[in-house]
Amino acid sequence: MAWSLSRSELHRLFRLQLYVHIYSRNKKMSRSKTNMEEVKVIGFWASPYVYRVTWALNLKGVKYEYQEEDIFNKSGLLLQYNPVHKKVPVFVHGGKLIAESSVILEYIEETWPQNPLLPTDPHARAMARFWTKFRDDKKPDLYGFFKRAGEEQIQAAKEAQECLKILEEHGLQEKKFFDGDKIGMTDLSMGWLAFWFEAMEEAAGVQVLEANSFPRLHAWIRNFKEVPVVKENHPDQTRLLAYFKWLREMYTKPATT
Amino acid sequence: MAKNDVKLIGAWPSPFVLRARIALNVKSVEYEFLQETLEPKSELLLRSNPVHKKIPVLLHNDKPICESLIIVEYIDEAWASGPSILPSDPYERAIARFWAAYVDERWFPAMKGILGAQDDAARMAAVGQVTEGLVLLEEAFQKISKGKSFFGGDHIGYLDIAFGGFLAWIRVTEGMGGIKLLNETKTPGLLKWAEKFAADPAVKDVLPETQKLAEFSKIIIAKLRAAAAAKAK
Numbered sequence: 001m002a003w004s005l006s007r008s009e010l011h012r013l014f015r016l017q018l019y020v021h022i023y024s025r026n027k028k029m030s031r032s033k034t035n036m037e038e039v040k041v042i043g044f045w046a047s048p049y050v051y052r053v054t055w056a057l058n059l060k061g062v063k064y065e066y067q068e069e070d071i072f073n074k075s076g077l078l079l080q081y082n083p084v085h086k087k088v089p090v091f092v093h094g095g096k097l098i099a100e101s102s103v104i105l106e107y108i109e110e111t112w113p114q115n116p117l118l119p120t121d122p123h124a125r126a127m128a129r130f131w132t133k134f135r136d137d138k139k140p141d142l143y144g145f146f147k148r149a150g151e152e153q154i155q156a157a158k159e160a161q162e163c164l165k166i167l168e169e170h171g172l173q174e175k176k177f178f179d180g181d182k183i184g185m186t187d188l189s190m191g192w193l194a195f196w197f198e199a200m201e202e203a204a205g206v207q208v209l210e211a212n213s214f215p216r217l218h219a220w221i222r223n224f225k226e227v228p229v230v231k232e233n234h235p236d237q238t239r240l241l242a243y244f245k246w247l248r249e250m251y252t253k254p255a256t257t
Numbered sequence: 258m259a260k261n262d263v264k265l266i267g268a269w270p271s272p273f274v275l276r277a278r279i280a281l282n283v284k285s286v287e288y289e290f291l292q293e294t295l296e297p298k299s300e301l302l303l304r305s306n307p308v309h310k311k312i313p314v315l316l317h318n319d320k321p322i323c324e325s326l327i328i329v330e331y332i333d334e335a336w337a338s339g340p341s342i343l344p345s346d347p348y349e350r351a352i353a354r355f356w357a358a359y360v361d362e363r364w365f366p367a368m369k370g371i372l373g374a375q376d377d378a379a380r381m382a383a384v385g386q387v388t389e390g391l392v393l394l395e396e397a398f399q400k401i402s403k404g405k406s407f408f409g410g411d412h413i414g415y416l417d418i419a420f421g422g423f424l425a426w427i428r429v430t431e432g433m434g435g436i437k438l439l440n441e442t443k444t445p446g447l448l449k450w451a452e453k454f455a456a457d458p459a460v461k462d463v464l465p466e467t468q469k470l471a472e473f474s475k476i477i478i479a480k481l482r483a484a485a486a487a488k489a490k
Contacts, residue, residue, distance in 0.1 A: 084359060084393065096348050103354045110347040122334040126322045133324055134308065166308055 037094030039064040042081060044071045046235060046243050048192035049101040050089040055188050056105055058229040060112040102132055105185055117185040131171045131178060132189040138163045145208055146200045146244070147251040157208050164209060168217050176223055183227055193217065194224045195234050203244035263288035264316040266302050268295060269465055270473050272422035273325035274313040279418050280332040282459035284339035326357055329418055343415045349401075350415075353408065356397050357419035364390040368423065371430055372474070373481030375489075384436060388443065394420065395444040402446070406453045413457050421454045425465040429474050432467065 039057070041064050043050030057064050069078050069088050081090045082099040090097060091104040093111070098104050109117050118125050135142075141163050144156035167190075172178055178186035193209070201208055211218045224230055265281065265288050267274030281288050293302055293312055305314045305321035315322040315331065322331045333342040343350050367390055370383030401408050401416065408416035431438050439448045455464055 093348075098348070098351045098355070100355055100358055103351050103358065106354060107347050107351040110350065122331050123317070123320050123322065125334065126327050126331040129327045129330070130322075130324055133327065170308055 038092070040067060040092040041065070042067045042069050042078065042090040042092070043088045044069055046240060047071075047088055048196050051191055051234070052101045052188045053089045053091060053104050053108070054233060055191065055229055056108045056117060056185075058233060059117070059183075060108065060115050062108070062112050102129075102136065102189070105188065109185070117179075117188070119179070119184070128179060128184060128186045131167075131186045134171070135167070135189055135192075143200070145206055146204045146248065149252050153204070153206060157206055160208050161213070164214055164217060168214050172216050172220055174216075177220065183224065183230075187220075187224060190220075191224065191230070194221045194230070195237065195240065199237065199240040199244045202241060203248045262318055264291055265289070266291045266293055266299070266305060266314040266316065267312045268293050270470055270477075271312055272426055275425075275463060275465070276325045276418050276422040277313045277315055277328045277332070278463045279413070279421070279459050280329045280342055282463065283342060283413065283418075284332060284336040286332070286336055286339075325422070326361070326419060329415060333415070340412060341414070342409075342418065344409070352397075352401060353414065353416045353419075356394070356401075356408075356416050359390075359393075360420050360423070364394070365423070368426065368430065369481060371434070372478050373485045375482060375485055380434065384434065384438075387430075387438060391438060391444050391447065395447050398446045398450060402450075407450065413454065413459060417450075417454060421460065424451055424455060425467060425470050426474075427451075428467045429471045432471055433474070 039062060041050065041053055041057070043054070043066060045068060054064070054066070069075060071088060074086060078088070078090065079086055081092070081097050082088075085099060087099065089101055089104060090099050091107070092098075093107075098107055105117065118128055141156075141159045143160075145153050145160050148156045171186075175181075177183050178190055197209060209217060225234075263281070263286055265274070265277055267277065267290065269292065278290070291299075291301070293299060295312070298310055302312065302314060303310055305316060306312075306323045309323060311323070313323075313325055313328060315328045317331075317335065322328050329342060343353060364387065367383055367386035371380055371387060374380035374383055398408060402410065405411055407413050408420070413421070427438050430436075438444075439451055441448060454460055
């Protein structure tokens with residue numbers, strides 16, 4: 001059945017279509033404009049927390065500008081950008097500043113949903129966040145062996161191993177990655193195990209993550225290092241070792257009276 | 258949803274448990290509250306949170322979720338049709354998460370410092386740190402609330418819940434030391450916020466009574482002081 005419209009109805013329909021077209025074009029532009037706004041990461045080459053952010057951006061194909069900050073000589077910019085904690089990474093997106101790596105990762109995930117780092121199921125998301133928090137909360141226990149010597153170091157190494165056992169048996173379990181078959185937010189947060197930990201062990205002259213005691217974590221490290229965005233972007237091992245040796249000297253220097 | 262699909266393992270004095278209770282109330286979720294004495298910890302708690310053995314633990318269809326702020330986000334996502342707890346804009350969400358992390362990692366340890374202080378000098382130092390933190394939170398409140406009643410705007414949200422969980426403890430600490438942590442001079446916004454938060458329907462029936470908590474706090478203080486003394490040796 002033909003549907004005929006009067007001239008004025010046609011005009012009204014045409015105007016409506018035009019408005020809808022302009023509105024949706026503007027919406028698309030502002031969405032893509034948000035995604036296209038300038039992205040900057042302020043970091044320090046030896047920070048695993050900075051790498052969490054840059055790996056996430058690379059996984060999602062987001063272009064960004066990187067600005068190196070000397071954390072031992074903090075610039076006015078860093079103090080201005082992150083006055084509360086004065087730490088890296090700081091993430092800048094279209095003039096908006098965000099600090100704290102786990103907060104930045106969630107923001108990246110929400111702003112650029114491609115190649116998701118978190119599962120969709122709420123319980124699985126809660127578990128991913130749980131393990132990132134575990135790793136960050138246990139930092140003193142995990143790093144303690146690096147700062148100590150002698151008997152204290154042996155005790156600290158045992159504490160680190162207890163945490164690593166929990167990661168191996170409860171966190172990773174039988175999975176290839178913490179987040180399943182592909183890497184996700186948790187794996188990025190555990191990235192420090194893949195490169196930094198062995199450099200810290202070598203600098204401190206102690207083996208904590210033994211292959212026999214932690215076969216799954218060792219397998220995870222091998223798999224993680226093979227992931228393209230990780231393979232293409234990680235700290236230089238020689239430079240990292242030199243850095244940790246220097247840090248170790250500072251921590252274990254006898255106090256001057 | 259049947260009441261026994263949702264259980265919360267907790268204890269009434271805990272500010273972390275309170276966060277979970279308020280979030281469930283915001284979403285009008287019926288749940289069974291399983292009170293822990295923590296001495297000893299129940300089998301269910303040890304089984305549900307083997308890593309930390311701590312409360313709160315949310316059990317949703319027998320699946321455990323641990324860590325209070327993670328539980329709050331879970332509640333927001335699992336009951337997505339209810340009022341939103343986190344803001345919808347990614348940047349506003351980041352700001353809320355940033356300050357909630359600040360409360361847990363910087364501000365709360367300073368609060369414990371007041372309660373566990375061995376002497377007046379230590380207590381004064383801790384009060385100073387807590388006050389500095391509250392001034393930062395006041396600034397944050399002014400920026401984030403944009404003149405409205407709560408961090409979350411017209412309704413309580415993630416950051417209100419994260420910080421508000423500590424309100425009863427703030428009042429107990431004020432009573433103990435004869436100090437005003439929230440005051441007209443340094444934190445006028447937070448002072449008004451506190452009254453509104455405490456009166457919110459999702460909060461008022463679960464916020465511990467200050468007097469009851471003050472009595473309970475004597476046990477906690479003794480433990481904190483003993484721990485601090487042991488550490489000092």
